[in-house]
Amino acid sequence: MSSVIETIETLLVDLPTIRPHKLSMTTMARQTLVIVRMRHSDGIEGLGEGTTIGGLSYGPESPESIKRNIDTYLAPLLIGQPSGNLNVLRARLERHARGNSIAKSALETALLDAQGKRLGLSVAELLGGARHDHLPVLWTLASGDTRKDIDEAFQRLEDRRHCDFKLKIGANPVDHDVRHVAAIKAALGDRASVRVDVNQAWDEATAVRGIAALQDAGIDLIEQAIPAREHAGLVRLSQRFLVPMLADEAVQDARDGLTLAASGFSGAYALKIAKSGGLQGVLELAHVAQAAGIGLYGGTLLEGTIGTAASLHAWATLGEMAWGTEMFGPLLLKDDIVVESLNYHDFGVDLPKGPGLGITLDEDKLAHYARNH
Ligand code: MUC
Ligand code: MG
Incomplete structure (x- = not known):
C-alpha cells in the first residue's frame, strides 16, 4: 500500500x-x-x-x-x-x-x-536537477557599529568566507546611515561588493536623497528602500537611478513579480521560500523574473540549516543568479541542531548531498x- x-x-x-x-x-x-x-x-x-x-x-x-x-x-x-x-x-x-x-x-x-x-x-x-553544487554567499554586516562592521568584513575576506556584504540600514537618520555605509565601502574599496537593505524604512523623498548619496559612494544594490506595497514608487526609483533596486518585501510570489515587472520595474528580485509558500512557489517567481529580464537573488529570512538547505536545493536548479545568494543564516547562530553543518568555503556554500535535503537532526x-x- x-x-x-x-x-x-x-x-x-x-x-x-x-x-x-x-x-x-x-x-x-x-x-x-x-x-x-x-x-x-x-x-x-x-x-x-x-x-x-x-x-x-x-x-x-x-x-x-x-x-x-x-x-x-x-x-x-x-x-x-x-x-x-x-x-x-x-x-x-x-x-x-x-x-x-x-x-x-x-x-x-x-x-x-x-x-x-x-x-x-x-x-x-526532484525539482529537475542541480545546475550548480557550490553557490556564492554574501554576509550581512549589522552589528550597529561602523568599526566593528569593518573589522568583521576584513575577517570574512581573509577567511575566504564572503566577498560581498549587505549592510542593514534604516534605523538611524538617513545622513547617519549614509556616513556609516560610505565609511565601510571606503575601507573595503574594490575588494568587496557592498549593498544595502533599508527594509522599507524610508519614504520616497528620503529614498531619493539617500540613494543618490549611496550611489555616489559606490554601493552596488539598494534593497527595499520604501514600504512593500508602494510598487509605483519602487518602479520610479528603479527608473531614476543607475544603481539597481532589489525588491524584497514587495515581491512575495509570482503574481507580485508579474505585476511589478509589468509596471516597468527593472532590477532584481529577492527570492525566499518563506515568502512564496515553498520551493515550487519561489521557482515560479524566479521564472517570471527570468522571463521579464529581472535579476535573481537567493534570499533568506535568516533560517537555520534546514531552511537554508531547502533554499539551496531550489537555487541550484536555476541558471545564473545575477546577485548570488545570502544563505548565511546558520553562520549567524552560535550552535546548530543538525549532525553535519553546511560546508561554507571559497566565498560560498556546497549544496548538501544525499537523499532529500541531505540534512540529519x-x-x-x-x-x-x-x-x-
Ligand atoms: C531581509 O530583509 O533581507 C536577510 C539577511 C539579513 O540579514 O536579514 C534578512 C532579511
Ligand atoms: Mg531584505
Missing part, C-alpha cells in the same frame, strides 16, 4: 546569535526556528523549517503563529493523505488556507525531504534548544 502522512510535529527552537543583528525594525539576539517533523506510514520522516525575523516585527507570521496554525489548521489537511503527490497536497493547502506562506513553506519542505528520501533523490533532483541538540512550553 502506498504511504500516507501519519503525524506532523512542530517544535519552537531558540538559538542565540553570535552577535546582535540590527535591522531597521528590530535587533535580534536570538533566532527562533519552527522545525517540522513529518512522519509517514512507510517509516520515512521529512524535515521542514519555517522561520521569520523578530517575532511579528518583520511580517504577519510569528514563530508562535506558524506553529499554532500548522498544528490547528494545516496539519489536519495533510494527515491521512497520500505522501507522494506534492502538487495535489500543495493545491489542498492553497484551497483551504489563505496566507501563512512561511508555515506552508515548512510543510512543503518536509514533503519534499520525505519524497526525496523515499525515491533516493536529492530535493534538487542532532536529537540531543534539538532537545536542548527546543522550547518546552
